[in-house]
Amino acid sequence: MIKMYDVVVIGGGPAGLAAAVSAEKNGAKTLIIERENKIGGILKQCIHDGFGLLKFHEKLSGPEYAYRYIEMAKNIETLTSTFVTSVKKINDTFHFNLVTKDGLLKVTSKSLILSTGCRERTAKQIFIHGTRPAGVYTAGTAQYFVNIMGYLPGKKTVILGSGDIGLIMARRLTLEGAEVLGVYEAKSTPSGLQRNIAQCLDDFNIPLHLSKTVTKVLGTERVEGVIVSSLDETMKILPNTEEFIECDSLILSVGLIPENEVAESLNITLDPSTKGPYVDDFLMSVDSKGVFSCGNALHVNDLVDYVSESGEIAGKNAANYSKNFEKNSIKEKVSIKKGNNILYVVPQYVSKESKEFILYFRVNKVMKNKTVIIKDTENIIFKKKYLFLKPPEMEKIVLKINNPSQLKLEVI
Amino acid sequence: MLKKIQKKLTKKISKDIICSEENGAIKLEGEVNTWNKVYLSGKIAANSSYRGVINKLKVKNLNLPSISKPLLKDTKLQNKKVDVLIIGGGIIGCSIARELSKWKIKTLLVDKEYDLAVHTSSRNDGMIHPGIAPRPGSKKAIYNSRGNKMYTKLAKELDIEFNRTGSLILYDKWYLKFALPLLKIRAHENKVRMKFLNKKELKKREKYISAEIEGGVIFPDAGIVSPYKTTIAFGESAAINDVEFSLDTIVTNIITENNEIKYVETNRGKLYPKIVINAAGVFSDEIAEMAGDRFFTIHPRKGEIALLDKKKGHMLYSILSKPSLNFKSTTKGGGLVKTVEGNILAGPTAIEQPFKEDYTTTPEGLNAIINKHLKNIKGIRKTDIITYFSGIRASTYKEDFIIEKSQKINNLVHAAGIQSPGFASAPAIAEDISKITIDILKEKTRVVKKENWIPKRKKILTLKDMTFEERNKLIHKNPNYGEIICRCEEISKGEIIDAIHSPIPATTVDGIKKRVRAGMGRCQGGFCAPLVIKILNEELSKDILEITKKGKDSYMVVEETKRDDKNV
Numbered sequence: 001m002i003k004m005y006d007v008v009v010i011g012g013g014p015a016g017l018a019a020a021v022s023a024e025k026n027g028a029k030t031l032i033i034e035r036e037n038k039i040g041g042i043l044k045q046c047i048h049d050g051f052g053l054l055k056f057h058e059k060l061s062g063p064e065y066a067y068r069y070i071e072m073a074k075n076i077e078t079l080t081s082t083f084v085t086s087v088k089k090i091n092d093t094f095h096f097n098l099v100t101k102d103g104l105l106k107v108t109s110k111s112l113i114l115s116t117g118c119r120e121r122t123a124k125q126i127f128i129h130g131t132r133p134a135g136v137y138t139a140g141t142a143q144y145f146v147n148i149m150g151y152l153p154g155k156k157t158v159i160l161g162s163g164d165i166g167l168i169m170a171r172r173l174t175l176e177g178a179e180v181l182g183v184y185e186a187k188s189t190p191s192g193l194q195r196n197i198a199q200c201l202d203d204f205n206i207p208l209h210l211s212k213t214v215t216k217v218l219g220t221e222r223v224e225g226v227i228v229s230s231l232d233e234t235m236k237i238l239p240n241t242e243e244f245i246e247c248d249s250l251i252l253s254v255g256l257i258p259e260n261e262v263a264e265s266l267n268i269t270l271d272p273s274t275k276g277p278y279v280d281d282f283l284m285s286v287d288s289k290g291v292f293s294c295g296n297a298l299h300v301n302d303l304v305d306y307v308s309e310s311g312e313i314a315g316k317n318a319a320n321y322s323k324n325f326e327k328n329s330i331k332e333k334v335s336i337k338k339g340n341n342i343l344y345v346v347p348q349y350v351s352k353e354s355k356e357f358i359l360y361f362r363v364n365k366v367m368k369n370k371t372v373i374i375k376d377t378e379n380i381i382f383k384k385k386y387l388f389l390k391p392p393e394m395e396k397i398v399l400k401i402n403n404p405s406q407l408k409l410e411v412i
Numbered sequence: 413m414l415k416k417i418q419k420k421l422t423k424k425i426s427k428d429i430i431c432s433e434e435n436g437a438i439k440l441e442g443e444v445n446t447w448n449k450v451y452l453s454g455k456i457a458a459n460s461s462y463r464g465v466i467n468k469l470k471v472k473n474l475n476l477p478s479i480s481k482p483l484l485k486d487t488k489l490q491n492k493k494v495d496v497l498i499i500g501g502g503i504i505g506c507s508i509a510r511e512l513s514k515w516k517i518k519t520l521l522v523d524k525e526y527d528l529a530v531h532t533s534s535r536n537d538g539m540i541h542p543g544i545a546p547r548p549g550s551k552k553a554i555y556n557s558r559g560n561k562m563y564t565k566l567a568k569e570l571d572i573e574f575n576r577t578g579s580l581i582l583y584d585k586w587y588l589k590f591a592l593p594l595l596k597i598r599a600h601e602n603k604v605r606m607k608f609l610n611k612k613e614l615k616k617r618e619k620y621i622s623a624e625i626e627g628g629v630i631f632p633d634a635g636i637v638s639p640y641k642t643t644i645a646f647g648e649s650a651a652i653n654d655v656e657f658s659l660d661t662i663v664t665n666i667i668t669e670n671n672e673i674k675y676v677e678t679n680r681g682k683l684y685p686k687i688v689i690n691a692a693g694v695f696s697d698e699i700a701e702m703a704g705d706r707f708f709t710i711h712p713r714k715g716e717i718a719l720l721d722k723k724k725g726h727m728l729y730s731i732l733s734k735p736s737l738n739f740k741s742t743t744k745g746g747g748l749v750k751t752v753e754g755n756i757l758a759g760p761t762a763i764e765q766p767f768k769e770d771y772t773t774t775p776e777g778l779n780a781i782i783n784k785h786l787k788n789i790k791g792i793r794k795t796d797i798i799t800y801f802s803g804i805r806a807s808t809y810k811e812d813f814i815i816e817k818s819q820k821i822n823n824l825v826h827a828a829g830i831q832s833p834g835f836a837s838a839p840a841i842a843e844d845i846s847k848i849t850i851d852i853l854k855e856k857t858r859v860v861k862k863e864n865w866i867p868k869r870k871k872i873l874t875l876k877d878m879t880f881e882e883r884n885k886l887i888h889k890n891p892n893y894g895e896i897i898c899r900c901e902e903i904s905k906g907e908i909i910d911a912i913h914s915p916i917p918a919t920t921v922d923g924i925k926k927r928v929r930a931g932m933g934r935c936q937g938g939f940c941a942p943l944v945i946k947i948l949n950e951e952l953s954k955d956i957l958e959i960t961k962k963g964k965d966s967y968m969v970v971e972e973t974k975r976d977d978k979n980v
Contacts, residue, residue, distance in 0.1 A: 035896060035899060081894075081895055083896035083899070083902070085876070085902065097880075099883075099887070099894055099896055099904075100887075100894050101887070101891040101892075101894040101895055102887070102888075102891070102894065103884045103887045103888050103894065104880055104883055104884040104887065104894075119934070119935045119938060119939070120935070120938050122798075122799075122935070122936045122938065124797065124798060124799045124800060124936065125795075125797075125798070127775065127778065129772065129773045129774055129775055129778070130772050130773070131771060131772050132771070132801065133961070133966060134921075134960065134961035134962070134966040134967060134968055137938075137941075138938045140938065141937075141938050141939075141941060141942065144942045145942060145969055146973055148942070149942060149945075149946075149956070149969075150972055150973045151956060151957070151969035151970075151971065151972055151973060152969060152970055152971045152972070152973060153968075153969055153970070154970055155970055155971060176973045176974055177971075177973075177974060216772075220480060220769075221960075221961075221962070221963075221964045221965045221966035222965060222966055222967065248970065249970075261723075264723070
């Protein structure tokens with residue numbers, strides 16, 4: 001017997017758990033599929049605090065935050081250590097092939113929520129050259145070594161990239177007795193949140209070097225050092241600025257890439273600026289109805305609270321979609337265009353019938369005292385002043401609309 | 413002859429070079445100021461009737477790092493007597509080992525690394541060349557065409573993936589078509605099948621080929637294997653048939669007496685072989701020198717290679733290359749290859765360099781690959797690259813294989829100077845080296861063939877390629893096959909455990925990667941490396957701190973974190 005669900009959620013991290021809880025609450029028969037042996041996603045290894053300020057109005061550690069949702073989801077059917085090998089859409093029904101320790105399994109569903117999170121960009125994807133010794137790890141892998149396994153990936157570490165995980169790891173490694181020689185950032189401004197710069201670097205006297213990057217790794221068996229070069233404003237390497245730094249490890253925090261291989265297998269095109277599917281305000285893919293996307297698979301978020309929020313939206317709408325499965329028709333949509341200085345906007349489309357929805361966006365450079373406006377054709381329907389706008393910080397707007405015809409977001 | 417070359421070197425390179433004759437070869441000594449001069453001198457000397465070049469030229473102020481050696485020192489092999497000692501666990505050594513395993517003799521293969529196929533044999537494109545490139549009559553030409561044919565049967569026996577996809581030489585200017593008759597003559601001389609393809613026919617075979625391509629030639633007999641999996645398969649087949657393997661074993665000296673090798677010194681004891689086979693790749697000239705039979709020089713030629721995300725794999729079917737018209741280009745060769753695992757591979761470049769183990773990659777090399785090859789397929793980009801690496805060809809100045817019984821040392825056989833098309837040639841080289849070896853051995857002792865030789869070797873199961881029923885059955889038998897460890901390549905814990913317990917066991921993170929691909933996908937081991945370490949730790953009963961990436965002291969983690977119990 002092939003089991004049929006209203007909603008199947010791929011990925012049991014913060015987005016997937018929130019989505020499943022919200023789908024179930026809205027009356028959908030829901031299944032969570034998680035490839036690891038425990039649900040909770042990357043939060044399991046994020047033992048630092050600062051999670052949940054928006055959602056629960058208190059400071060929680062990653063595992064504590066995850067636990068809140070694990071409790072809420074405890075009655076939802078969940079398959080852990082389960083791997084999705086393929087998803088096919090036949091007559092609007094999704095057919096899944098799963099690998100589990102108990103054998104292969106097939107399930108079907110009316111709708112699908114992709115909460116597959118993201119992976120880390122590697123040394124090769126940012127074109128670092130030199131040798132290939134042991135001791136070059138992405139920050140997440142290093143975090144797994146330290147927080148889950150209890151081992152140090154190195155004792156004298158250079159961190160490349162000032163993304164949040166890199167900053168968190170700088171502090172974490174220091175606390176565990178490793179020497180963090182410095183955090184290097186190719187851009188002229190840090191990539192991580194300001195609070196992490198203060199709490200993870202400044203408080204521990206770890207230097208942050210801006211406009212500098214690692215160009216070469218040295219060492220045969222283990223890392224023996226790295227070459228660091230300065231960059232100009234256009235991120236070009238400045239000649240004769242090479243500097244040798246002796247170290248035994250290089251930790252990279254150079255960006256996250258939403259994991260959307262399942263989406264791509266369903267012929268869903270990805271937005272080049274978010275690397276996630278194009279969605280409407282229901283967080284449903286505009287390429288394939290019944291497919292919802294949320295969390296870091298949709299776009300890389302800065303706070304887990306937003307990840308959960310997008311999960312809730314996707315879960316609720318997937319449940320409603322499944323309920324009205326026979327009657328679902330494609331709703332008329334209008335696009336939300338990116339104007340000046342906008343890196344991306346999510347969702348990229350909004351249903352004409354919608355009255356209110358949540359919009360997330362990021363800017364493409366640091367700006368002071370600017371106004372963000374949203375136009376519907378020529379009429380300004382939203383206007384807000386910002387003291388600061390920074391690419392690392394995601395912004396959220398709750399937008400009220402009335403029969404829009406053409407939306408555009410820009411910074412003036 | 414000697415005087416003529418001396419004059420030429422004085423005129424073209426430097427007056428500080430001294431030429432002499434030694435062991436039938438021409439020897440160069442002295443000091444020059446660049447590596448390029450060393451290389452060019454060797455090339456000039458090679459253009460002579462001497463059988464090889466002993467290039468001992470040094471570069472002023474250049475201190476080369478010494479060969480990487482195992483850290484291990486023990487007496488495991490002390491006073492061991494074997495019939496045949498093979499030095500080198502690359503494709504050549506391993507295919508010879510398998511060939512010799514057909515005989516009732518004691519064969520030992522040693523390699524200085526932690527695994528087989530660590531150097532050149534894991535650092536190439538895995539192409540089974542059709543045999544068009546070598547100069548007609550050269551050893552390369554002969555062994556390539558013989559070896560190529562052998563792969564059909566070998567792939568079945570060794571249970572390796574082998575795709576005879578054919579290879580294409582493309583041209584993008586209409587006038588280049590006038591060079592084609594020359595190609596036809598070469599094909600005829602080397603007995604290689606070929607066929608002309610027009611734009612339309614090309615497009616039919618390779619849907620995503622760039623619009624600039626005007627036409628091409630196909631060599632249908634070209635194919636692709638996984639170079640490291642194939643090397644390991646040969647090794648395992650030999651191991652199943654009682655060839656002994658000793659890894660982490662470096663030959664440090666060879667002691668001869670009356671033109672005969674008496675014993676061989678290693679870091680693991682003194683060995684007494686009846687015959688020694690030199691299959692030491694880039695170090696084969698140094699092994700020859702230890703045995704007092706130096707007559708050639710390996711000049712390391714590096715090739716950088718880039719590997720693209722599997723997502724783009726469907727955009728290529730076979731092997732493409734577009735010869736460059738710029739003869740000064742260092743990337744004359746190379747192309748795009750569809751690996752047996754479905755990735756597109758681009759490269760290699762060709763750069764002469766002094767150090768035999770310099771596997772660094774460079775922005776220049778990678779950019780050369782990108783600019784030259786990626787544009788031949790519409791829709792592949794720099795951002796599709798998931799990793800890149802380099803390998804070093806074991807080229808001699810004569811640029812041909814050395815496959816012969818030593819002319820000086822009675823019990824030494826050389827299988828040296830094997831560069832491209834070495835992979836295609838390996839099985840044929842192994843046949844001949846084995847024959848030479850057995851003939852020498854027969855003079856010393858009675859040698860008979862094994863009656864119970866096992867031709868078949870089974871590969872590690874690849875569950876993702878199985879049918880639903882097969883895969884389900886296996887998981888029910890062993891739940892480890894149902895636990896996915898490498899998410900990018902869909903590799904289960906069971907497959908990784910199989911690799912650890914295979915005939916030549918994987919004992920390192922890279923060893924696992926080469927056998928079952930865990931860590932070879934787009935995340936490059938970011939997610940699975942810690943899990944692989946844990947499996948190695950459990951299966952080998954080895955402390956996590958002792959688990960290495962690639963042997964020696966390439967430890968994955970360095971220390972335990974602070975623990976409460978330590979502070980009590």
